[in-house]
Amino acid sequence: MSNLAGSEAGGKPEKFRRQAIEVSAAQASILPYAHLLDCERVLLAEAQGRTLAENITAPHPYPHFRRSGMDGFAIISADTKGCSSEQPVELEVVDEIPCGSLPNVKLVSGTAARIMTGAKVPDEADAVIMFEMTKEIHKQDANHQKKKYIEIRREIEVGKNLTPVGLELALGDLILEKGRHIGTGEISVLATFGIHQVPVVRRPRVAVFSTGSELLSVEEPLQDGKIRNSNTYMLANQIREAGGEPYILHAIEDNLELARSKVAAAFAQYDIVVTTGGVSVGDFDIMADLVTGNDVQMLFNKVQMRPGSVTTAAVKDGKLLFALSGNPGACFVGFELFVRPAIQKMLGSSQLFLPEFSASLGKAYSKVNSFTRFVRGRLDYSDGRVVVYPAQLDESSVMITIKDSDVLIVIPPTTTGVHAGEMVKVLKLPRSTA
Amino acid sequence: MSNLAGSEAGGKPEKFRRQAIEVSAAQASILPYAHLLDCERVLLAEAQGRTLAENITAPHPYPHFRRSGMDGFAIISADTKGCSSEQPVELEVVDEIPCGSLPNVKLVSGTAARIMTGAKVPDEADAVIMFEMTKEIHKQDANHQKKKYIEIRREIEVGKNLTPVGLELALGDLILEKGRHIGTGEISVLATFGIHQVPVVRRPRVAVFSTGSELLSVEEPLQDGKIRNSNTYMLANQIREAGGEPYILHAIEDNLELARSKVAAAFAQYDIVVTTGGVSVGDFDIMADLVTGNDVQMLFNKVQMRPGSVTTAAVKDGKLLFALSGNPGACFVGFELFVRPAIQKMLGSSQLFLPEFSASLGKAYSKVNSFTRFVRGRLDYSDGRVVVYPAQLDESSVMITIKDSDVLIVIPPTTTGVHAGEMVKVLKLPRSTA
Incomplete structure (x- = not known):
């Protein structure tokens, strides 16, 4: 192969002319192609982490019976009217009601039930009077039958220690909205109402390709000039966190026809196709070619952001293709800003985008840029303030600081940088733990 | 069965005398019995959510070769010394280096490589000069061979657009500490360094029993006076979130001998045994009996907290038994304060307890108590402040607000309540999503 192969074209071809659009416009262009997936039913024990496909309403009030809130005696409160230490009242204990059992005896004035x-x-x-507020008295009646009484020395108000029917929820109340992520509290609600088959949205199947012949698999020994294919593993993790099912496909070498056929096959089988690498503006770039066919509608191929400005999105056969940067930092950000919302929309999620709030910048950020920067950072709560610290290394190509970041700090276009103490917008990254 | 069955004992027996200890003392009493579990190796693709068992050091610097940060031309920077628009310099392009390839030609002064x-x-x-800052010139040499040159019109400094070896990490640098939770960023690091078999700590196997004959399974139709067994599903979720493997065992009915033999069998098979229910101070309580045998060492059976004051912990055969309240709110809190740290310690985790920070109380909390309250709440970031709002319903028996809570607000013993705007300590609950 000639050392000058490819240079005959005389510089950069037409395909690299890119119009950068704003992040919000890029996000908006994707959503119409992210269609809600089907509902499926899973067992309650397998529902953790899924997204509810239907509203769940209470099939019965909760509590569904008048529940004792204390260990003690169920009484008719009027029986304690006017009683005191000087004038205690005695009630005969005529029943004993453990959890799960029903009363055996009809209470009348002068009686109580343990x-x-x-x-x-x-x-x-x-009402229910606490055990500790009573004193047991044993007597024999005229027929020498042992009888048990309790002595009460204070008035008990109506409703004391008694949880009414429907305190938490009435019959038909909306208890969980569709689109809700199912976590511990949701599982608890579903179990309480006996919803053992849970309607959830099918997880989007997301195919991941890496491109570029510089990539070694993680099992291969290191070679000079080559790097390991870490982005696909990273993306698989991000896809799972976003609620999708990742499918890691073989790396695509720098060959346009091969890439075309592999990607076409993936569209037949998966809901979303993601590639990483091969989008930089090099002579050997093939992703640009890939999204220029007649059967492909390009949504955008440049975004006003750093890192990840060359992120590309396209539609083929009604399905979304995302071509993310091969730089780990840019790939990571590109996924969170564009692929995550698509997955979330397909899941019918109530939260499409990363949660956003404002925080104080803990350390000056001095880089200037004409594009908005999404800077990895660490969230800190000190003394009631939300403070974020940008990572030391935040270049597109830098991988090592992703692990220490729990937010993306949004730095708008600036010619001066941002000072410590200024308020900045922050996007919260998903973390599988707190 | 007599309506008065059990009442012959004449009030509450000795076993219910409980000494309430502080939460921190209760937590401290557990940890000596939570032993680090074995290391096992899992494939990188299956490492998400696990805990690292060993320190990981960099097996090579990263980057491990001098990497171009731009699409352009590699040059010898001294060749551009003194050049300008008026005095451009021309360098012959003698090589072309795609990603993953090695240079073919040794550069000498006056030459460059694409x-x-x-x-x-x-x-x-x-140094590397950006493609866009050069102009290509084609010439023929004396032998009519086509040659390609680039014209450069400004000085390029040493090191420009060139990432040096080891910029992110040097050989032998500690990259991930043992005890670290493996998320997206960690996966990325492990893949980058080719660590495809990841040393992780075995997940603790946690058995969950519910007790109490009032419990229906989630599949059963509702019955008057009975409730569904929702706590075991909730606990299974909490166990998974904490890094353990839940095993839901059959409910134990209110029978001491049966309970004893079932729990003993569980200790042989699992690392931790958790029960829920049967710890309230009722005549039919069996958990209190269960932890009073000769072979069982009780750690505590009452804690100065609400909800969950009757939480019990004991040790049998060197393993931990937690008897949590049957009230959903108390069960939830008891798990997060006591069982989670035990699981985390067995995993060798660097974070045993829920992350703690301070926040401003968004709404007055008026309940008084002699014990510390752990009140479910919702975290809110508004304008750079961390604000927490207590749940409307936070009774021990209330289940419905768990799903809307992402923190536990710590309300110290108070006779006046806490005003809105006061600073409170907050414990962040784990959530599988942001």
Whole structure:
């Protein structure tokens, strides 16, 4: 092969003319092609991390019976009217109600039922007195039958220690909205209402290709001039965190026809196709060619952002193709800003974009740029303030600081940098733990 | 069965005398029994969410070759000394270096190599000039051979657009500490260094029992006076989030001997045993009996906290047993304060407890208590301030607000409540998403 191969074209061909659009416009252009996927039912034990496909309404009030909030005695509160240490009242204990059991005896004035926390209060009772506030007295009646009484020395108000039906939820209340992510609290609600088959949205199947013959697989020994294919592993993780199912496909070498056929095959099988690498403005770039065919509609091929300005999105066969940068920092950011919202929309999620809030910049950021920068950073709460610290190394090509970042700090176009203490917009990154 | 069954004992027996200890003392009493588990190796693609068992040091510098940061030409910077628009310099293009390839030609003064972003810079070059800052010129030499030159019109400094070896990491640098949770950034690092078999700590196997005959399985139709067994599903979720493997065992009915034998069998098979329910101070409580055997060492059976004051921890056969409240709110909090740290310690995690910070209380909390309260709440960032809002319903028995909470607000013992705007300590709950 000639050392000058490819140079005959005389500089950069037409395909590299790119019009940079704003991040918000780029995001908006994607969403119409991210269609809600089907509903499927999974067992409650497997619902963690999924997205609800339907609104869930309460099939019964909760609590569904009048529940004792204390270990004690169910009573008719009027029986304690006017009683005191000087004038205690005695009630005969005629029943005992453990959790899960029903009352056996109808209470009448002058009687009480021993009751456990969480047990059903007899219909006739209207209060529960704490065990510790009573004194047991044993007597024998005229027929020498042992009888148990409790002595009460204070008035008990109606409703005391008694959780009414529907305190938490009434029949038909909306309990979980569709689009909600299913975590611990949601599981608890679903179990409480016996929803053991949970309607969830099918996870988008996301194919990941890396491109570029410089890539070694992670198992290969290092070679001079080559790097390992770390982005696909990183993307697989990001896809799972976003609620998708990643499928790592073989790396595409720098060959346009091969790339075309591999990508076409992927569209038949997956919901989204993501590539990483091969989008930089080099003579050997093939992704630019890939999105210029007649059957492909390009949405954008340059975005007013750093890193990741050459991020590309296109539509083929009604499905989204994202061509992310091969630089790890740019690939990471490109996924979170563009692929995540597409996945979330396909899941019907109520939160398409990374959560956004404002924070104080903990350390000056001095780089200037005509594009908005999405700078990796670390979130810190000190004394009630939200402070963010930009990573020391935030170049597009830098991988090492991704692991220490929990936010992206949004630095608008600036010719002066941003001072410490200024307020900045912050996007919260997903983390599988706190 | 007599309506008065169990009442012959005449009030509450000895076993219910409980000494409440402080939360921190309770936590400290558990940790000596939470032993680090074995290391196992998993494939990189399966390492997400695991905890690193060993320190990882860089097996090579990163980058491991001098990398071009631009699409352009590798040059010897001294060749541009003194050049300008008036006095441009011409360099002959003698090589072309795509990503992943090695230089073919040794550069000498007066020559340059076309180079792509990410490719290896020839050893003789000390800078890269951007493609856009050059002009190509084609000439024929004396033998009518076509030759390509670039014209340069400004001085280029040494090191320009050239990432030196080891910029991110030097050989032997500590890159990931043991005990670290493996997320997206960590995966990226591991892949970059070719660590395709990742040393992780085995997940603790955590058995979950529910107790109490009031419990219906989630599949059963509702019955009067009974509730569904939602806590075990909630706990399974919490266990997974904490890094453990949950094993849901059958509910234990209110029978001491049956409970004893079931729990003993669980200790042989699992690393931790958790029960929920049966710890309230009722006549039918069996958990109290369960932790009073000769072979069981009780660590605590009452904690100065609300909810969950009757949380119990014990050690049997060197393994931890946690008896959590059957009330969903108390069960939830008891897990996060006591079981989570045990799991994290067994994983060798660097973060045993829920992350803690201070925040401003967004709404007055008026309940008084002699014990510290752990109140479910919602975190809000507004204008750079961290504000927390207590849930409307935070009773021990209330389940519905767990799903809307991302923090526990720590309300110290108070006789007056806490006013809006006061600073409070906050514990961040794990959430599988942001």
